[in-house]
Amino acid sequence: MEVLTKLAHKNVIALKEIIDDAKSKKVYLVMVLCEGGTLEEKLEATENGLGEALVKDWFRSLLSAIHYCLKVHQISHRDIKPENIMLDEKGKIFLTDFGCSEFFAPNNEDLSKATKGTYLFMAPEMYESNKEKKLVWGS
Numbered sequence: 001m002e003v004l005t006k007l008a009h010k011n012v013i014a015l016k017e018i019i020d021d022a023k024s025k026k027v028y029l030v031m032v033l034c035e036g037g038t039l040e041e042k043l044e045a046t047e048n049g050l051g052e053a054l055v056k057d058w059f060r061s062l063l064s065a066i067h068y069c070l071k072v073h074q075i076s077h078r079d080i081k082p083e084n085i086m087l088d089e090k091g092k093i094f095l096t097d098f099g100c101s102e103f104f105a106p107n108n109e110d111l112s113k114a115t116k117g118t119y120l121f122m123a124p125e126m127y128e129s130n131k132e133k134k135l136v137w138g139s
Helices: 003-008 039-045 052-073 124-128
Strands: 017-021 026-033 084-088 093-095
Touching: 003 017, 003 039, 052 093
Parallel strands: none
Antiparallel strands: 017 026, 084 093
């Protein structure tokens, strides 16, 4: 939740409001509605693949969001996968689900030693460096 309050980028899901309901002991995060579903759903529904121009546009948008998180706020998402990329009704993409994300200090190697995220989408070096350690599985 703290991570989302810091972020304001055109391709990062916008947090509009935080509602702390004392009665139910729940916290609600109100975010932008993305009626286009997830990138995972879009890929599954596409028989002939996506057009090259569209993929390039989405890739640039995603890289811009990641760069913004890393360079401007020193936030590592740590679970980037098609399920965590949402589309609005116009097809614009948004990076979502910052549940595994962490703030980091530049030139600090501790972040890269801890394993978080979804196993199937981890970089090979993360798996290799954590063979002996217990893995923390994402959703």
